[in-house]
Amino acid sequence: MSATPDRTACADLDAADPLAGVRDRFVVRDGLVYLDGNSLGALPLQTPSRVAAAVEQEWGQGLVRSWMDAQWMDAPVRVGDKLARMIGASPGEVVVAESTTVCLFKLICAGLAMQRGRTVVLTEEENFHSDLYVAAGAARLCGGTVGVVPRARLLDALDDRVAVVMHTHVDFRTGFMHDMRGLSAAAHEAGALALWDLCHSVGAVPLQVNADGADMAVGCGYKYLNGGPGAPALLHVRSSLHEALRNPIPGWLGHAAPFAFEPSHRPAAGLGSMITGTPHILQLAALESGVDLWLEIDMAVAREKSIALGELFIQLVEDRLDNAGFTLASPRDPERRGSQVSLVHPKAYGIVRGLIERGVVGDFRAPDICRFGLAPLYTRYVDVWDAVERMGNLLSDGDHLDERFAEKVAVT
């Protein structure tokens, strides 16, 4: 490891950063070190006017005609096609709908139905809790069960009862990144479908879902994609499964002829059948804006920067805060790490809250994790330096032990 960089060295890295100019395309308050883009991505500068156009021109002036004239009707598929380019899928293999949890519900039910004779949804206990909740709910309704096993034992549990293996690609707590290709292949070898949650991957790491064998996937619109609070989710299914696919929540917008008012549901062609109700047009406008910005970016360059930010963060913590009681929760190997650094500390909650007061926004994940997202489009090397600097000051001042942090209030 090289010598500990100082702030000037970090500023030099920013000056040489090929993505430096991209930061200017986001709203980031002066002085704020925002390391929570993995929870809610920052606002692209171009987004307010695009949402305003959807509200004032398309809704206000175009009114109901905008379903056709402003292509509202196509929005879930159009934005899905753009997302397909980001995740290595083909046009027609991604749509946008509801939330990741509702989309997971649809895919788990559909997966169980496609895998007759197999009833188990297998996942790891380290998975995001909402994924565990909805898997249990979906399996209950679909006559299946959920197998929840420790990560290290998942492959042992992969037998011929397993219909679907569900993984979150990048662990929300630690940033640990699974081997999508290897685990998908293992699922296929056992006759199971590979379902991937890309919430902490899309916009964070390069993705090639088709090449890596993902059968189905969901992903979040409001984290690294910068699609705004409550952005709808991406839902991916590889095309060879489309014909067998059945939406467990069939609705008019997924009908082959929504305005024919047929008494029975006749699914739309392809993935359109997975749409249920009226698309959330205003959220889609914001999401499309974030995705459009991403499509101008070379993901390999973004990934390179993200790794460099992570390496810098870890080095600064290890060099400058080596007696502060932190343990690295994220993988040391950058190839296995998403775009975040997580640190375990017994006073993690107080540290995160104290840092927020000092203008560094990360978040706390129970029971003892400080989590710092390193969104490569708007995070600078000096932000990482300032975060570690202020964390050091906080710890030496002891503010993180303040009694106002005794009761843990949710930090999203």
Add this chain to the structure above:
Amino acid sequence: MSATPDRTACADLDAADPLAGVRDRFVVRDGLVYLDGNSLGALPLQTPSRVAAAVEQEWGQGLVRSWMDAQWMDAPVRVGDKLARMIGASPGEVVVAESTTVCLFKLICAGLAMQRGRTVVLTEEENFHSDLYVAAGAARLCGGTVGVVPRARLLDALDDRVAVVMHTHVDFRTGFMHDMRGLSAAAHEAGALALWDLCHSVGAVPLQVNADGADMAVGCGYKYLNGGPGAPALLHVRSSLHEALRNPIPGWLGHAAPFAFEPSHRPAAGLGSMITGTPHILQLAALESGVDLWLEIDMAVAREKSIALGELFIQLVEDRLDNAGFTLASPRDPERRGSQVSLVHPKAYGIVRGLIERGVVGDFRAPDICRFGLAPLYTRYVDVWDAVERMGNLLSDGDHLDERFAEKVAVT
């Protein structure tokens, strides 16, 4: 019936209208006669700035802290409580989520689960097609069946196998309004739960869901509530059912402690358990704006105007277009009619398309219905006069027979 009013008489009615000033609080283009507020409500003037504030201040500046600081987390319940006032429910009995179809799915599954030993979801074949689709989907997953019978035979089919009776309160095609109190009582007498779809009721007619015996309900945010394209839906359940209620799509935002990361789903208290994923904050901002405007309005006054508009429309068609081949599809009795007038005509499609070209926006519902929504907050008596006038001109010019209307393209 009094003498046929002329346009001056209609203008006089507008001058005397206690709601005349409310029209100025909406964006309505000069010269446009917008009679499709039952499909997509007009844009309230106050909404663009409220959406912009959610985007620019809350998201852009507040970032992830807005989940607490801007009360994003409470939005589904807060807006739900406001909607509860509009539909005659109590605080805590309404939340906002996803779409009406997804909410129906949740309530049908929950209803079947609460009614052990009963497996039938009973509804009428006249119901909105998405309701029929999702009922079939939900029943299939939940081990039930759907009984779809003609409206006139529904009560005969109400036996002790029926778990849930699902009605759309106001028929989307004709505007026929069901007797909520009578049908809910009949459902209860048979031991069934009464589930109401209020899509064409909320903001259109006075509602007292609790007094009228509704057990559960859904409603649309983007029609008469003016919540914007793709606004999320209202989901109502009377409080005495909350304890037995189980969300079939359990997710982290419906957990008692979303950030405790517990391995199993422990439902939030009350109706909060029916929330699944992250709320659609931008759509909620627009919806709340529309609902706030409604809460300033006396619904009895709005209903009186809505009926007067409907009576005027029917009279003008009957008096001035009596040989044009129209049949009234809506109830003649205003007490049984929602806030729309529907006319059957063999050339309905060409009429609706031809009217749009003449600045009158209604919509077509297959196979032969011209549908005109009479949103009382921004529709004037002269709009009704102009609509019928232009319809007469269209018919005498014969433009509705133009070959460009030969192929029916969806008119939303």
